Amino acid sequence: DTDQIIPAVYLKRITRTGFEDALFASWRKDPSFVLNREEYRRGSVLVAGPDFGTGSSREHAVWALKDYGFRAVLAPKFADIFRGNSGKQGLVAGVVAQEDVEQLWKILETEPGTEVTIDLESRTASAAGFSCPFQLDDYTRWRLMEGLDDVGITLHSEAAIAAYESSRPAFKPTTLPKRHLPAETVVSARPIDRQAPLA
Secondary structure, eight states, X not given: OHHHHSOGGGTTOOSSSOOGGGXXXXXXXSTTSGGGSGGGTTOSEEEOOSSBTOSSOOHHHHHHHHHHTXXXXXXXXXXXXXXXXXXXXXXXXXXXXXXXXXXXXXXXXXXXXXXXXXXXXXXXXXXXXEEEEOBOOHHHHHHHHHTOOHXXXXXXXXXXXXXXXXXXXXXXXXXXXXXXXXXXXXXXOXXXXXXXXXX
């Protein structure tokens, strides 16, 4: 769950970087934990068990995985919020059949350091001659292949947004006003005479 991915004590920062040391912090205290083994320290694909990313919604979990160097997580099932946060932050969250996860684990345990390749175009993961499909929705796949975040997607529509804004009637508010009133035209409030009778 997300509290194991990054414990709550590390959530005090407001930046999006610098969380690599917090990733699986409780588990990494155990010298035999898989990410403490030299042959797995440089991995960029995490092959995980079911229900990965359940728990509270914290983008920090994705930030910690990315800061550590992971670019993809393969698991039989993801928490919906984690999967959404992953796509927005550029981390592949590919849904893989349980038997394929077990086969990948077997390969990685037998041949530590084996490269796992993620092919977004064909939606396949492969390692040591074994290949399996993974599920990833079309929209997230497109975002990842184009390298787009929310701002980048908005900028893709900049011309359409400008055209829409220019076609709106002048009396309606706009997001980008064409001009601001000069400072001298700002009307200041006149003092209230509290002794005067109400009209």
